[in-house]
Amino acid sequence: MNIKRQSLAFAIASALPMSQLALAQDAQRIEEITVVGVRDSHTVIVDDTLVATPDTAQLLRKMPGANVNKNGELTGIAQYRGMFGDRIRVAVDGAQINGAGPNAMDAPLHYAPVAILESLTINRGIVPVSKGQETLGGYVEAKTYAGDFGAxxxxxxxxxxxxxxQTVNGGTVLSGFFSVANDTHLFRGFAMQEQGDDLEFPGGEIRPSEYERERFDLGYSFQSGPHSFTxxxxxxxxxxxxxxxxxxxILSIDSDLFRSRYVYDADDRVFTxxxxxSDNEHWMTNYHLRRPPQDNMMGAGTMRxxxxxxxxxxxxxxxxxxxxTDDGSWLFGIDGHFAEHRSIITNPNAAAFLIANFHDVNRDIIGAFVEREVSLNARTGLEAGIRVNQVEMGSLPVSAxxxxxxxxxxxxxxxxxxxxxLSTQFNNSDLDxxxxxxxxxxxxxxxxxxxxxxxxGAARKTRSPSYQERYLWIPLEATGGLADGKTYTGNPRLKPEVAHEIELGLDYENARYGIYPRAFYKRVNDYIQGTPSSNMTAVNFAQMMANMGMGLPNPLEFSNVDARFYGMDVDAHYALNDSxxxxAILNIVRAERRDINDNLYRVSPDxxxxALDYRGQGWSASIEGVNYADQNRIAVTNLEQATEGYSLINVMARTEIAEGIEVRVGAENLLDEEYLxxxxxxxxxxxxxxxxxSRMPGLGRNLYARVMWNF
Ligand SMILES: [Cu+2]
Structure with missing residues (x-):
């Protein structure tokens, strides 16, 4: 039997209308996977959907179970079922990119701008161990546009x-993708420039929220018989x-990204x-875009x-x-990821001031896995796998x-x-x-x-601590983008998180409608969370900083606690008539501590x-109601503030004005609703x-237009 996977992902019929159109166009590229008895319908693709933002992470808001922790226009951190940041494995064209910023200013999806994005896929629910080394919280894959071979x-x-x-910040994007290809060789290039001013909301502007970014790509693909190479x-x-x-x-993020893939695709085996x-260099300051520190009773602002x-x-x-095999497949793999980070804080007004924040910390993982997909009978399929990861971390001694x-x-x-x-305590601890x-x-x-x-389904998933969680030695807010305002210290001796998860799901679909609910329960032991610091030196240090007007007192230290996550997400569609x-997409998640009575921080409101989607002759349109409930389940430990619910209306339309030229226009937050x-x-x-x-406001009305010319 010759069962071949045509593509990595299968898009369920309820994906976005624009993605349906795109999928119809891309029918050859994205096909349903059918391994006998196993239907892989836990994945959704949003292929080049209609969103005005430059940040691909914003697309997650349109996917079941997913959301985005937004710290800036180019700084969106993926959230899935209440977990976010390093708990979510994000692959950009297969590559894992650990950004330069200790606060995740360049979270992985920073490296897949919307203008070059082809698709964004989330894995619904339990992630196969083959998808990545650490997939405790979920799996997101961005694919960039790569062009097509010729005939x-x-x-x-x-x-x-x-x-x-777009109008909300005068943002513009200009990009071009070019390819020269025949049936064997494909050369490609891409260039993009995008920028925006400060964002508007009904009560004013978010300052600073301006941005500017450039991106250049060069690539080559080769295919011949069973061999392909990129x-x-x-x-x-x-x-x-x-x-x-x-x-x-952000003052700058300059990154060089490289990736390569070889595939040998024979009748009964695929070898990849x-x-x-990647090499990423980043500068940031507290004075060049925002108002710099001001002189106060405690001294000159220039010293801060x-x-x-x-x-x-x-x-x-x-x-x-x-x-x-006749009844499915075996998948064997080994993988490695080796990351190194360095971060140094200085003061331009005092040359000798220095904090060696992270000193050549490394986080290296080598993993191996076996995975099996098998049809147990004509109706029953089983996917199962096991993975072992060996994680090695270390830091050089620090100073300030x-x-x-x-x-x-x-x-x-x-x-x-x-x-x-603090540095002596740190340097004398077990850094390796x-x-x-x-x-x-x-x-x-x-x-x-x-x-x-x-x-x-059921899974056991693990995650070793991040480098910030282990090696942040002086109370700072360098926390991978938590942005709770607290300063933290790490602990080299933290244990890995261990999650046990069960999931129940149903796909029901016929010609008229489809509904795809999932319910989940995830119990995490040794969940890593900031708890009130017990290190008196750190506490005193933070207090003194706070007295100077820098940060809050009472720092947290990363600790192993116990937590649970549970909830459900539902994706559904119903055809009212031919056009x-x-x-609808419904998301509900609860995230709680098990060791004390508190909620976890920054969890998506229900x-x-x-949406209503209309498909006419040569055009299509949608009207969308986005409804967020109050979020009163807040993390007291993180001083989290509750928010009230809100409803927004978005509209969009798309048409082809000439052969290959597509115009899309839309309005987000049409009624200019004020919300947090x-x-x-x-x-x-x-x-x-x-x-x-105080809470960051949501954006005001945004009118946008986009023109895409395929030639
Ligand atoms: Cu930064």
Missing amino acids: GSDFEFGGRAYTGG FDFARNNTKDAGTASLPMD VELSA YRRNWAVSENYGFAVNLKQL NLNPMNMMMGMPVMMNNMAGM QSDTNVDAFARLSYETDGDATWYV VTLR NLLV DHLAAYNRAYNPDIAGR
């Missing part, structure tokens, strides 16, 4: 020009970009080798100027062999100079002494850590007589999206329109 041996020129604009290089240059939810703003690397230089390097590989003027007494001397005590983590999952599917498929479809975005944290920059440390 014959003659080279043909093709491409896509893409431009757009090689891609991308350069990302992010310039000024405000992140008002964080203590600093992937390599990736901070700039931060941070770099990361990533190297990754994956080698997989898929062996097809907080007394740059060499004063003999006073605050700088005391602070410098405390920093010295290794964890052996075992993941496993199993998932049964059962097709009934009718139109239904039932799923039941009108009603669709929300319901209801629970997942956008708090304002941290001086702004006459938004009080400091």
